[in-house]
Amino acid sequence: MTDATASRSIDTPGGPLDPARALGPSPTARFFRRMRGHTSVMFGGSVLLLIIAVAVFAPLIAPHDPYEQDLFKRLLPPFWMEGANPAHLLGTDNLGRDYLSRLIYGAQISLMIGICTAVLSGIIGTALGVTAGYFGGKVDAVITFIITTRLSMPIVLVALAIVALVGGSLEAVILVLGLLLWDRYAVVMRSATQQARSMDYVSAARAIGCPTWRIVLSEIMPNVINNLIVIATFEIAHAILLEAALSFLGLGVQPPAPSWGLMIAEGKEFLLFDPWVITIPGIALSILVLAVNMLGDGIRDVSAPENRS
Amino acid sequence: MLNFALRRLLLACLVALTVSVIAFFLVRVSGDMAIALAGESASAEDIAEIREAYGLDRPIIVQYADWLGKALQGDFGESLFFPETVWELVATRLPVTLRLAMAGLVLSLLIGVPFGVIAALRPNSWIDRLAMTIAVAGQAIPSFWMGLMLMVLFGLFLRWTPISGDDTWVHFILPAVTLGYYSTPPIMRLTRSGMLEVLQADYIRTAYAKGLRPMPVLFKHALRNAVIPVVALASVQFGHMLSGAIVIESVFAMQGIGYLAWESILRKDIAVIQAILLIVCLFYVFLTVLSDLLNAWLDPRIRVN
Numbered sequence: 001m002t003d004a005t006a007s008r009s010i011d012t013p014g015g016p017l018d019p020a021r022a023l024g025p026s027p028t029a030r031f032f033r034r035m036r037g038h039t040s041v042m043f044g045g046s047v048l049l050l051i052i053a054v055a056v057f058a059p060l061i062a063p064h065d066p067y068e069q070d071l072f073k074r075l076l077p078p079f080w081m082e083g084a085n086p087a088h089l090l091g092t093d094n095l096g097r098d099y100l101s102r103l104i105y106g107a108q109i110s111l112m113i114g115i116c117t118a119v120l121s122g123i124i125g126t127a128l129g130v131t132a133g134y135f136g137g138k139v140d141a142v143i144t145f146i147i148t149t150r151l152s153m154p155i156v157l158v159a160l161a162i163v164a165l166v167g168g169s170l171e172a173v174i175l176v177l178g179l180l181l182w183d184r185y186a187v188v189m190r191s192a193t194q195q196a197r198s199m200d201y202v203s204a205a206r207a208i209g210c211p212t213w214r215i216v217l218s219e220i221m222p223n224v225i226n227n228l229i230v231i232a233t234f235e236i237a238h239a240i241l242l243e244a245a246l247s248f249l250g251l252g253v254q255p256p257a258p259s260w261g262l263m264i265a266e267g268k269e270f271l272l273f274d275p276w277v278i279t280i281p282g283i284a285l286s287i288l289v290l291a292v293n294m295l296g297d298g299i300r301d302v303s304a305p306e307n308r309s
Numbered sequence: 310m311l312n313f314a315l316r317r318l319l320l321a322c323l324v325a326l327t328v329s330v331i332a333f334f335l336v337r338v339s340g341d342m343a344i345a346l347a348g349e350s351a352s353a354e355d356i357a358e359i360r361e362a363y364g365l366d367r368p369i370i371v372q373y374a375d376w377l378g379k380a381l382q383g384d385f386g387e388s389l390f391f392p393e394t395v396w397e398l399v400a401t402r403l404p405v406t407l408r409l410a411m412a413g414l415v416l417s418l419l420i421g422v423p424f425g426v427i428a429a430l431r432p433n434s435w436i437d438r439l440a441m442t443i444a445v446a447g448q449a450i451p452s453f454w455m456g457l458m459l460m461v462l463f464g465l466f467l468r469w470t471p472i473s474g475d476d477t478w479v480h481f482i483l484p485a486v487t488l489g490y491y492s493t494p495p496i497m498r499l500t501r502s503g504m505l506e507v508l509q510a511d512y513i514r515t516a517y518a519k520g521l522r523p524m525p526v527l528f529k530h531a532l533r534n535a536v537i538p539v540v541a542l543a544s545v546q547f548g549h550m551l552s553g554a555i556v557i558e559s560v561f562a563m564q565g566i567g568y569l570a571w572e573s574i575l576r577k578d579i580a581v582i583q584a585i586l587l588i589v590c591l592f593y594v595f596l597t598v599l600s601d602l603l604n605a606w607l608d609p610r611i612r613v614n
Contacts, residue, residue: 148320149327152593154552157570161335161582164574237449244451245556249571264454275461282454290449297445 034302041302044294051288055107062101063087066258070096075274090280093263094270099277102258103284109259110240110288113174117239118232120178125185126228130216132186133193143186150183156245163251173252177239184231192224199223226303233296237289244285260285313605321598325591329380332586333373336579376583385584390576395584399566403588405475406558406565410550412481413488414543421493422539425500426532432505444494452553456487456560473562484561488553492546499542503535541603548596551589 025033035041054061070092077084078091078099085091090099132143162176196202197220205215244261246252253259255266260281267277343360344351351359360366364375379385385395393401428437460483464472474480507513508531516526555567562568566585573581 145320145323145327148597149324149331152324152328152590152597153331154548154589154593156552156555157586157589158335160555160571160574161586164577165336241451245453248451248453249556249559251574261451261453264451264457268457271457271461272465275465278454278457278461282451282458285451285454286449289451290446293445293449 031302035298038298038302040294041298044291044296044298047287047291048295051107051291052111054104055111058104058108062098062104063089064098064101066097066101066105067256068097072096075270075277077274078276078280081276091276093266093277099280102263103260103281106258106260106263106281106284107288109170109253109257110243110285112170113177113243113253114236114240114292116174117177117181117243118235120174121180121182121235121239122185122228122232124179125182125231126189128182129186129189130193130220130224133190134197134212134216134220136194140190143190147183147186147190150180153180155180155242159242159246160249160251163246168246168251168254170253170257173243173246177242181235181239181242184235185228188227188231189224192227193220196220196223226299230296230300230303233292233299237292237296240285240289240292310606314602317598317601317605321594325594328590328594329377329587330373332583332590333376334369336583336586337369337372342579380584380587386580388573388581389578390573391581395580398569398581399584399588402564402566402569405563406551406554406567409475409481409484409488409554409558409563409565410547412485413550414492414547416485416489417492417496417546418539418543420489421496422500422536424493425497425539426504426527428497428501429504429508429535430527437501440497444497447490448494452487452491453556453560455490456484456557459483459487460561475561475563475565480561480563484557484563487560488550488557491553492543492550495542495546496539499539500535503538504531507531507535537607538604541600541607544596544600544603548593551592 073085073088073092073096074094076088076092076096079086079089081091088098088100090103092099093102128143128146132140159176159180163172166172166176199219202215202219205219210219243252243259244264247259247261248265250265253262255262263281264278267274267281270277343356343363343365347356347359364372367375376386383396385399388395388398391398424436424440428434428440431437460472463469463483470482471477471480472483513526513531516530517523521530551567554565555570557563558565558567559571566589569581570585570589572578573585
């Protein structure tokens with residue numbers, strides 16, 4: 001067949017027999033179209049992108065150095081209150097550090113901890129869950145026991161104890177939370193893998209002698225990846241809240257880092273006369289976590305099988 | 310059912326044992342207990358003497374067996390900072406935490422169940438959406454911050470409640486609200502989905518068909534069945550509250566075991582940390598078994614599988 005006839009063939013892209021046209025948009029394209037039409041995906045996603053942009057471009061956006069102290073300008077109020085200094089839009093903390101700049105740099109800490117923790121715990125949980133679901137039997141029993149044991153340990157208490165022992169730092173918090181927050185991944189991936197494993201295409205792959213690692217990576221993973229993304233978003237939110245709580249209790253990220261939880265802890269003693277000191281970082285935390293949760297809720301709605309047309 | 314319960318209890322004992330190993334070694338691997346006991350400035354001889362006096366020179370497995378054996382008899386050793394024994398400390402502090410968690414749980418049931426029922430009766434109505442919106446938004450608020458904001462609003466500005474302490478029931482209002490708030494959405498959601506399912510069941514239609522009034526059908530027939538999984542969930546939530554109490558108690562300066570845990574962790578009071586870790590974990594294990602048994606009793610499919 002020559003090129004000329006091929007170009008006139010009826011099954012060329014866009015032609016009447018183009019398989020793409022007969023099947024409609026690909027599942028991925030449909031997924032993204034539904035994402036665009038979903039309010040909470042759009043809202044949560046936009047807010048999250050905005051916060052990520054702020055964190056990435058913090059050195060360009062922040063009006064001051066977040067660590068620069070000026071004891072003559074302590075606890076200046078934010079712009080909506082009397083006595084505000086236009087150079088410090090959100091005021092200053094008790095060491096005279098610019099609050100807006102600290103807030104902007106704080107976004108880096110929250111996002112870093114949220115994302116790194118979700119990735120670390122995601123790797124652990126997925127490995128455990130997929131292994132248990134795929135192999136079943138004794139392997140499943142052992143992993144289920146590990147999951148049950150993990151679930152009977154209160155996260156805050158255990159995390160506090162470990163961080164106190166190894167010393168608080170950004171890396172320590174990521175490591176500790178990453179090693180603790182994998183349970184939901186493991187539970188969901190285990191049952192998702194069990195379902196996927198009973199599919200005919202998995203039996204077929206096994207029948208033609210596919211190695212196990214390949215079946216897991218190319219037959220099972222693509223079918224459980226939606227669940228993975230949804231859990232990952234929720235775990236990001238979870239980790240951000242836990243970091244804030246640990247830092248608030250003095251056992252997370254250490255001063256002078258501008259962690260939002262730490263800013264609330266430092267503002268606690270000024271609560272009586274300057275409640276805005278704790279209000280501002282608290283609102284920032286809530287907005288970030290809300291955005292991540294809404295995105296997760298939205299992706300779950302969009303990717304739920306019952307929503308597939 | 311008996312078979313299932315026995316298997317579940319056996320598993321719980323294994324989990325409890327594993328947890329005790331973790332509670333012991335987690336704290337032990339971190340640092341030298343002899344140095345912690347002797348103090349940073351102690352001489353090498355002092356440290357060696359303390360190591361021998363406390364039996365810290367024995368193999369760690371022997372130390373673990375010794376610790377667990379004594380712990381089972383209620384002997385958790387001595388605190389480094391308090392004159393009381395660890396057991397006395399925990400025994401005086403535990404009631405505050407249990408009271409707080411109980412108050413939080415009751416509160417979240419009192420709000421979660423009725424709202425869940427209303428939401429199920431009018432799915433997708435404004436009240437359903439409002440309840441869900443509050444639930445979603447609320448999960449994003451850090452609990453310690455919420456506690457501080459309630460403290461500022463009701464304690465400092467309105468002066469309705471005390472801002473810290475645990476002397477009277479009034480002191481428990483703000484902490485219980487803060488703690489209960491986070492358990493309300495899951496309880497509400499489970500009540501809603503349970504009611505939605507039950508209301509479509511044939512026996513509800515039969516009840517209506519034989520002329521019963523809506524209220525008795527709703528409460529005697531529907532809610533009774535929808536609420537059992539909620540009870541199971543509530544027992545798990547109670548465990549979460551014991552853990553959440555660490556943060557809330559330190560916000561409101563309540564002398565419960567959460568606050569004790571925090572103080573002890575900051576001071577590296579190892580015996581107290583180990584004891585609290587073990588006790589709270591055992592509570593968790595017990596509550597999970599309780600919840601599993603409740604669910605299995607309700608749903609025979611769980612027992613068989």
